[in-house]
Amino acid sequence: MPPKKGPTILTKSTVAESRLFKIEALDLEFSNGEKRTYERMKPSGRSAVMMVPITQDGDILLVREYAAGTERYELGFPKGLVDLGEEPEQAANRELKEEIGFGAHKLTRLKDVVLAPSYFSSKMALFVAQDLYPEVLQGDEPEPLEMVKWPLAQAEELLTHLDFCEARCITALLLTLRIKTQLGLSL
Known part of the structure; x- marks a missing residue:
């Protein structure tokens, strides 16, 4: 079974930051038309x-x-x-x-x-x-x-x-x- 396609990301913005972390808000639209804002730690690109x-x-x-x-x-x-x-x-x-x-x-x-x-x-x-x-x-x-x-x-x-x-x-x-x-x- 192929992975389900994620929602469309409408916008990304940094809503808070410290010396170590940045919090990013994602405005999303799901396949059923529902819109939500999710927050996450902004990806640093490091593993x-x-x-x-x-x-x-x-x-x-x-x-x-x-x-x-x-x-x-x-x-x-x-x-x-x-x-x-x-x-x-x-x-x-x-x-x-x-x-x-x-x-x-x-x-x-x-x-x-x-x-x-x-x-x-x-x-x-x-x-x-x-x-x-x-x-x-x-x-x-x-x-x-x-x-x-x-x-x-x-x-x-x-x-x-x-x-x-x-x-x-x-x-x-x-x-x-x-x-x-x-x-x-x-x-």
Whole structure:
């Protein structure tokens, strides 16, 4: 079944902006003649990456990082924006080196996801990172990130951990567990 054609965009306008974000209003006309105004974050044209790093010993490496949205430290996977001219795989390796001090010889792309597609268009590529090697790059974090090792064999417990609640992290972990045999992992 082909995808349904979207409504006609009549106008686009920026209705608010901050240093980091622009909110855009879209005046739409649907196929039945109904007209509505939707608001969304204006697309930046940049995508992001998130990696599930797995050590040879079967541990996943997480970072504990301050999240302004929840006003607390959250436990999650290394992630970041893809720089101009970078491929997602290059960005994944760079972010690993900046956030946990390891690169990966093997990156397996799990899926591209979108967070809240009614409001955002930015995509995030999810990867499993294996065959890790030590290498550190200077990142842009305001403080050193705490790296946390977690046995992949205890991933079910991580899913219920209070500090591990970001939907994209949960998605990445579940997708990793789904293909663990293909990745050569035994739990």
